[in-house]
Amino acid sequence: MIRFLLPVLVFVMPFLPSSPFQGDFVDEMSALFKAGNSREIAKSFSPSVELSLINEEDVYSKLQAEQILRDFFTKHPAVNSTVIHLINTNPNIRFGILSLATKNGKFRVSITSKKTANVFLITSLRIEAEK
Structure with a gap:
């Protein structure tokens, strides 16, 4: 039986999608x-991003959000990031929660992204002190 299944699997595997969902988006964000x-x-930001950083929250342009995030990383140099929660059941939306360790403490990062033109774009980013 195994001798029969092995050639079938070898033949069928290239035709199967490598990932039924693009759950790797949150993993890529964790690495970044x-x-x-x-x-x-x-x-990966959408043209406008809802950004909540520690105690400040507003909607920013892509460039403004990048600058704010750059300032955050200057004040809190990243050490490690791990995915602690991932929702990828909807093919057009990804939601992930990361645990971000920095030299100045730990943070919880929530990322919401929507698929636009076959690419996921971050619409909401929340960074808060981990409790």
């Missing part, structure tokens, strides 16, 4: 947060 790379994170 770990690197403290505000420029690369901002490439």
